Amino acid sequence: MLAELTNTPAPPETPRRTAVRRVKIWTPILLALAGAVAGGQLLRPLPEPRLVASDTAYTLDGQFSVPWPAKGQGALRVPGSGDIGTFGEQKPVPTASVAKVMTAYVILKSHPLRGGDPGPQIEIDAKAVADGASEHESRVEGLVAGTKFSQQDMLKMLMIPSANNVARLLARWDSGTDSEAAFVEKMNAAARELGMTNTTYTDPSGLDAATVSTAADQLKLADAVMKEEAFRAVVALPSAEIKGLSTPLYNNNTLLTVNGLSIRGIKTGSSTPAGGALMWAAYKSVGDETPLILGTLMDQHVDGPDPNGANSLILVQANSRKIIEAVRQALASAPTVRKGQQVGRVDDGLGGSTPLVATKDLNVIGVPGQRLKLTLRPGAAKVPHTAKAGTEIGVLTIGDGEGAKSVPVAVGTELAEPSFTARVSRLG
The missing domain is CATH 3.40.710.10 (DD-peptidase/beta-lactamase superfamily)
Structure with a gap:
């Protein structure tokens, strides 16, 4: 109609003109949607970080064979260190x-x-x-x-x-x-x-x-x-x-x-x-x-x-x-953990990982070849989202039962919240 009033005919429709027009229409809409999604993702609470141990057990160096009898059944344990072994059905x-x-x-x-x-x-x-x-x-x-x-x-x-x-x-x-x-x-x-x-x-x-x-x-x-x-x-x-x-x-x-x-x-x-x-x-x-x-x-x-x-x-x-x-x-005292040794990591729940290190040496009493249980747990407070390098946030326990020994663990590098990209791109 405008073309008729101005006596200027409309330019002919082409695929390029159609595509440009659609881009102009949909780009603001998509940007608005993306902004809303990103804002929603950023407003969502962060997942609780958790401690993940590098290993669940540690075997003392050497070998030891219990002189069990030929028949019957038996069992051995050092409370605090854990089981030494069993024999027989x-x-x-x-x-x-x-x-x-x-x-x-x-x-x-x-x-x-x-x-x-x-x-x-x-x-x-x-x-x-x-x-x-x-x-x-x-x-x-x-x-x-x-x-x-x-x-x-x-x-x-x-x-x-x-x-x-x-x-x-x-x-x-x-x-x-x-x-x-x-x-x-x-x-x-x-x-x-x-x-x-x-x-x-x-x-x-x-x-x-x-x-x-x-x-x-x-x-x-x-x-x-x-x-x-x-x-x-x-x-x-x-x-x-x-x-x-x-x-x-x-x-x-x-x-x-x-x-x-x-x-x-x-x-x-x-x-x-x-x-x-x-x-x-x-x-x-x-x-x-x-x-x-x-x-x-x-x-x-x-x-x-x-x-x-x-x-x-x-x-x-x-x-x-x-x-x-x-x-x-x-039975002897054997080194199991050394100061600065990485014993686990902090998983921020969005793909980020921060190393955890032991804060001191720890020896455990056991027999050669004994398999010791390792348990990594948070300290008195829950695992933080941020912490400076060297901050103690957990405890590594070596052994099993009353008397098991423990060593504090700290973040080896700065613990930071998940990045903007990780937060906006998370699923679920």
Whole structure:
């Protein structure tokens, strides 16, 4: 129409003119959309940065072979450093009197003893007296119904001469009934809490062959129960005299008195079905530290007849001694982390990465070839989005369990927020 009014004909339509016109129309629209998208991306909260470890485990230099016996099953651990290893098929086998460790553990959890406190007085009942006259099982004889002993003295009777009648008495005392069934259920509940998935308790003494476990499971119990001061004090005793008993108590664990082994417990077990079993705790001074060494050896049987497992008990202690001597000799402090060593990184969630370095040297006590667990976690505060180089923002833990060693970690270079490009181009 304008062309007609001006008598100037419109230029002919061409692909180039069409393309130019479309560019002029759509460019402002697209720029506006891009600006809106970019603005929206910039307004979105940044993802939380996270720490990523370079490795999840560290293997100490060298090699060490545990002198395991030819048969049975066993497990070894240095609390704080972690497991040394296991041997044999970890299948449930009778525990014999090693079951009393769980009895003591449950008693102390329900009735803790602190600072040398002997605890409440426990009355001897008629059943404990009658059980004390039984044959072919360990027991404390000469108990008199109606007399009382402290909880601490009862634990000594339980753990030192391995008294079955006292194990049953403690179970009845704890549950306040004439039956041990409720206490046995508490034993199994405690086993589940400790992750002892291949363990079943059917009685508090271990006399019943249906009370079964594995060396690996019993090692978990050893680690837990040795944290109890009152328990450690009892199981380290080779013998004890208790007022009210006519004869002293003597420990079946002959390793307690062997010079140079530093054995401080824990419990022997022997029966025809179980053979010989031993849960033990030893110490060794390494520099200015004295780490604990825990071990379990089960299902040890001598050839030929062995009533009540008496000879198998000798066998399991002899085999355990070889293991303890070898581990104590091999145990040493080894360098695991050096100051300035990169141990991980900060992932900002948008493709950015900042190195994390150890702030000091760290040595860990273990045996050659031992595989140590590495755990990287934030410090007291959450991981920041920005930080100057050298700022401590996390902790690297080497080992497993109570007593594991840690070293602070810091950002090796400046930690900065994600770039503009990373923020606007992120997906999801």
